[in-house]
Amino acid sequence: MICSRMNFIVTCVFVCFELKALDYIKVKINKPTKKIDLFSENRMRVSLLGKSKLSKKMSINCDFKSRRSFSKSLVASIESTSPIKYDGKFFKGKFDIIARKKSGCEIINTVKFENYVSSLLSKEMNKTWPIEALKAQAIAARSYALSKLKKNMSSTYHIESSEREQVSGSYSEQNENTDLAAYMTKDLILVDDKGRLVEAYYHAMCGGKLLDPNHIWEGSFYGFHTKKCEYCNKYKKEGFKDVISKKSFLQVLRKNGYPFKSLISVKNLDEYIVFSGIDMKKGSFKISKNKIKRILKNKIIKSFNFNIKIIGERIYLKGFGHGHGVGMCQMGALGMAEQGMSYKDILSYYYPKFKIISKEDLKL
Numbered sequence: 481m482i483c484s485r486m487n488f489i490v491t492c493v494f495v496c497f498e499l500k501a502l503d504y505i506k507v508k509i510n511k512p513t514k515k516i517d518l519f520s521e522n523r524m525r526v527s528l529l530g531k532s533k534l535s536k537k538m539s540i541n542c543d544f545k546s547r548r549s550f551s552k553s554l555v556a557s558i559e560s561t562s563p564i565k566y567d568g569k570f571f572k573g574k575f576d577i578i579a580r581k582k583s584g585c586e587i588i589n590t591v592k593f594e595n596y597v598s599s600l601l602s603k604e605m606n607k608t609w610p611i612e613a614l615k616a617q618a619i620a621a622r623s624y625a626l627s628k629l630k631k632n633m634s635s636t637y638h639i640e641s642s643e644r645e646q647v648s649g650s651y652s653e654q655n656e657n658t659d660l661a662a663y664m665t666k667d668l669i670l671v672d673d674k675g676r677l678v679e680a681y682y683h684a685m686c687g688g689k690l691l692d693p694n695h696i697w698e699g700s701f702y703g704f705h706t707k708k709c710e711y712c713n714k715y716k717k718e719g720f721k722d723v724i725s726k727k728s729f730l731q732v733l734r735k736n737g738y739p740f741k742s743l744i745s746v747k748n749l750d751e752y753i754v755f756s757g758i759d760m761k762k763g764s765f766k767i768s769k770n771k772i773k774r775i776l777k778n779k780i781i782k783s784f785n786f787n788i789k790i791i792g793e794r795i796y797l798k799g800f801g802h803g804h805g806v807g808m809c810q811m812g813a814l815g816m817a818e819q820g821m822s823y824k825d826i827l828s829y830y831y832p833k834f835k836i837i838s839k840e841d842l843k844l
């Protein structure tokens with residue numbers, strides 16, 4: 481009996497600790513920089529190289545040059561009862577300044593998870609959009625961030641504010657709308673049919689078709705499939721197009737290991753294009769659109785939702801959308817919310833294999 485009670489207490493201590501740990505997130509908010517200027521209305525408590533002081537303003541010189549000993553080490557910790565101003569914006573929470581050899585310092589902002597979600601809505605979506613679209617975005621972004629937090633639990637930071645991951649905002653970018661969307665979906669996340677937390681990918685606009693990440697990215701992804709999107713069409717403008725000479729296109733293909741002497745035809749599939757021509761061994765190559773975008777280094781291609789045509793000596797490229805095309809289409813979410821649909825409708829449309837639960841019910 482005593483033994484089982486002890487087990488319960490030990491389990492509770494670990495579970496309770498984990499839940500508390502999940503209430504905050506450590507976000508890298510800047511690229512390494514040589515000088516950091518901070519300000520706070522109330523005086524900041526600054527712990528700098530082992531010494532502590534109180535100050536409203538401070539400037540940290542991170543031009544380390546050859547001082548190797550600073551690499552990856554904590555330079556300063558800063559806390560304040562009022563938001564801290566950096567680069568023209570106010571941030572809630574704590575700042576840790578970390579040195580990166582020669583390149584300067586990074587700021588790691590430890591902030592309440594729900595503040596992070598609210599501030600992100602104005603950067604990854606638009607704070608003036610209908611509340612149901614913002615709520616759907618809050619749940620997708622919370623799931624993505626929580627997956628990163630759990631993966632990087634013991635790292636210097638959990639997630640960076642960047643287009644590669646998620647662009648988070650600051651306290652300055654929160655408003656009533658974003659706070660409300662975060663509050664009304666507090667702790668809600670997406671899990672798959674096995675109860676596992678989902679990295680809920682999303683993108684600006686699919687242009688009519690959602691894609692399967694298994695066909696465009698390296699690695700294995702569960703629960704995302706190719707699907708028609710019926711809600712972003714009204715925002716579809718001209719899309720993007722380009723014309724490339726067949727000669728230079730063949731040169732790029734050859735340089736990347738596709739030994740075509742000539743190109744006869746192309747067949748456009750969802751995530752791939754099959755090129756047929758004359759070569760030494762086989763007559764055709766199936767190349768992913770992601771790879772085509774990469775090898776062409778073409779800035780005009782904004783999504784993987786494009787097709788190629790060969791007419792005479794030219795290659796015509798035409799596509800729609802913006803972003804990788806996986807998971808929730810944000811313009812589609814806007815379209816659905818404008819038609820009066822709820823965040824649950826939006827999420828079940830874009831993530832049909834996933835369900836919404838509270839993070840407290842997540843299997844740890």
Ligand SMILES: [Zn+2]
Pocket residue numbers: 685686687688689709710711712713809811812
């Ligand atoms: Zn769409």
